[in-house]
Amino acid sequence: MTGVAKPADLLLPSQSAEPSIPIRFVRKSAAASDLSELTSEHRAWLDATGFRPASRRVALLPDSQGGIAAVIVGVDDTMIGTGPDPAALEVGHLPVLLPSGTYHLETPPANPSLASIAWGLGAYRFTRYLSEPSTKTVRLRLPADVDRDEVMASVEAVWLGRDLINTPASDLGPAELEAATRALAERHGATVSSIVGEDLLKQNFPMIHAVGRASTRAPRLIDLSWGRSNAPKVTVIGKGICFDTGGLDIKPASSMLLMKKDMGGAAAALALGHMIMAANLDVRMRILVAAAENSISGNAFRPGDILQSRAGLTVEIGNTDAEGRLVLADALALADEESPDHLITLATLTGAARVALGPDLPPFYTDSDDLGLKIAECGLQVGDPVWRMPLWRPYDRTLDSEIADVCHISNSSFAGSVTAALFLRRFVRKAARYAHFDIYGWVPSAKSMAPKGGEPQTARALFEVLRQHYTRD
Secondary structure, three states: OOOOOOHHHHEEOOOOOOOOEEEEEEEHHHHHHHHOOOOHHHHHHHHHHOOOOOOOOEEEEEOOOOOEEEEEEEEOOOOOOOOOOHHHHHHHHHHHHOOOEEEEEOOOOOOHHHHHHHHHHHOOOOOOOOOOOOOOOEEEEOOOOOOHHHHHHHHHHHHHHHHHHHOOOOOOOHHHHHHHHHHHHHHHOOEEEEEEOOHHHHOOOHHHHHHHOOOOOOOEEEEEEEOOOOOOEEEEEEEEEEEEOOOOOOOOHHHHOOHHHHHHHHHHHHHHHHHHHHHOOOOEEEEEEEEEEEOOOOOOOOOOOEEEOOOOOEEEOOOOOOOHHHHHHHHHHHHHOOOOOEEEEEEOOOHHHHHHHOOOOOEEEEOOHHHHHHHHHHHHHHOOOOEEOOOOHHHHHHHOOOOOOEEOOOOOOOOHHHHHHHHHHOOOOOOOOEEEEEOOOEEOOOEOOEOOEEOOOOHHHHHHHHHHHHOOO
8 A cells, every 4th residue: 555654654543642733623604713712922823824714724823932833724614515524524635734743633523533534535645656755744643532443444445445546557457456356355354256368258257358358468357255144245346447448449548548547446346345344344245346458459349249248138339438337237247146235336437427427426326215315415424425316217218229139328429327327227136225336536636635646436435324234233
């Protein structure tokens, strides 16, 4: 795991004796009251330096020896809308804005656990390829009522997902993604198997094989299992396209530049798996990663081809750049065979999702109103927001094919994310609850809790859903 330091170095136990600098919040809605608690000298200092309570506004108050007496953090708590405690989210900016040192939250926000997670996520840096990475280290002494193990599990999970997405395809192909899965399994006592290359045909995963066969790096289906065999079944499927050229329907250079992130669904699945196993949820968890590289060669699959699927449906290929839903469909058919209680797909699937909701708000799809409400609620609680979109059945006919059971892309230019979800839904028949997430997997510009780069979106939201549903007594 890369970064400025390991999460354990940045999040100190509440009982740590290390001296620390207090962090105080000044709310825009109550600035006069919050500032009245400061000394007159410090209020004068803030006036002289032009401090105003707003997001990303920080002031360092001096002490008599030339050090830092306290940190003042502005909080804009007047914004319209619902979401997490704004002070907790503001903590995510601080590792970038503050100098090296150890700090503590003098008056913890309403959600101190989220604030602690925000610190750990905001401190992440991907330094694997830097000759001289920054040596700045900002540490937080956790509030007394925060469970450090829970915070650490969330932060470590996201760092793992970010590391995987940020690693270029030259160093992260299907085999390396399998190695990362095996490393996670070893840490938690899980088991892993894989089906590789031509064995995919022998064991009836023809679409995973078709997507990956043009690459010199063999495609594979990676299968991680953990938990007691008779516990409720939770199966998570991650799209693991380690690089996507678009295949014969080749992408333009500008669209190919970020395609190392096309395994972001797999990264999010592994991040979620780490949190589930660290929390010891009473589930039989299964993670399926359909890993391949969508490359170009003489044996690449073609537009107009008819592919067999594991589920028995024949699939007409409309565009080879819509490969993710093909590998997911074979993995879905396998997962659905054992009727899981929760079945989840995570994938960087469509540009249409970004057009609809932008990079920060992944859409998700489910037939279950109860599950949909819980996912949306938990996403807001933990600062990992999502937005439910409709599985609009009338659009299903746009996937009709005259020569196969289904075409894998719509014959319309509209509702691309919806029709992709409808295609996947055809391969789910027995699962009690199913949800599909069309994530971006990338932060285009730094924000609270996330630097620019890879992001395993929805992993924390889904963990909170499953934690509330399956926590052991």
